[in-house]
Amino acid sequence: MRKILFLISILVFISCKKEKIENQFFSKVINKRDFPIKNFSKIELISYYNRIYWDTKFKGEFPTHKILVENYKLTFDSTMIQERIVLNKAQEKELLNLMISDSCSIDQITSACYNPRHMILFRDDKDRIIGYNEFCLECASSRNSSNLEDFQKYCYYDMSNLFKKFGIKLFVESDDKKANEKEVAFIEKLETLSK
Template sequence: MKGLATILFLTFTVISYGQDTASNELKPTPTGFVKYSLNKRLSFFPFTSAKQIKLVSFHLQDDAIKGQQRRSYSIPLLNGKVDLSKLTDVVELNSSQIDSLTDILYNDCSKWTLIEQSKVMCYMPRNAIVFYNQKNEPFEYIEICFECLGFKTSSNEIISPDKCDIMFKELQLLFERYGLSTKMSNK
């Protein structure tokens, strides 16, 4: 009986040390950051060179959805340029929407001291921010995968925002608020 009591005591002791408590949770904490102004955010490339900015959704190629071999997942391209005919949802942003977008991209992560960022290795993007030049041609883009919280830029010249879970959640809500699909579709 004494042996059983000892085993039970040791088991409960070990189990109790493995439990997380509310005080041990990793939470972002405010940093007292200095917020980038709209003018400063618009001075970042490619915002500074864009005549228009559009949020877009696209479907992955059929071969990717059916599980067949494909070299890479990305925004549809034709001759190195965004293939506009393959975009399923397109929303042109006005100045207040651009303000909201740049605030999320360049101010959200800076507000917090972040302990860690989620990582999932799927990278199957279905959304992008596309920048158009004076000739109404796409010249740069930031493609986004909301499932794995990742993004890629079309060039190294783009001032990349910091990556954090908070930014991706806010960015996804922005896309959805403007009527763009952010989830996998079987179309």
């Protein structure tokens, strides 16, 4: 019985020590690294069906040429956003920690598809967009505001998991038949409405 209590107390001590070290590491990383957007008041995660199919203002243009934010606002139809989550302070720290770390130990293979469905928005105290990061999980590619150009070193897999952890549910992957069917039905409905 004493051995079991001793082992439990050691495990609790190690767990607490590990959490303390992780918290110290995080605060050191945030303080040491100079995250370029200092005046944000909130961070939002948004998801939408493949923007390339419904973004009519720039339909037909190659997606990398599209200006996504102009005059502190999205240039695409924000009513098309399916999910919107405003992060709390702990979630903000977790997201920033991932963004500033060079977490990807594997080479990410990129492809040419660019089917963006997710975006991180940094807003100031007037609710204006002052930075963004839109990405496509399928091709491991992204578009950033100019003030976030050096913060694209994370693994897309890690960012996908973080979005899921924070409550984003819209993910369309090539082998997910149900999600693909939902997206196709959404796009077909839009095309029918626009006729």
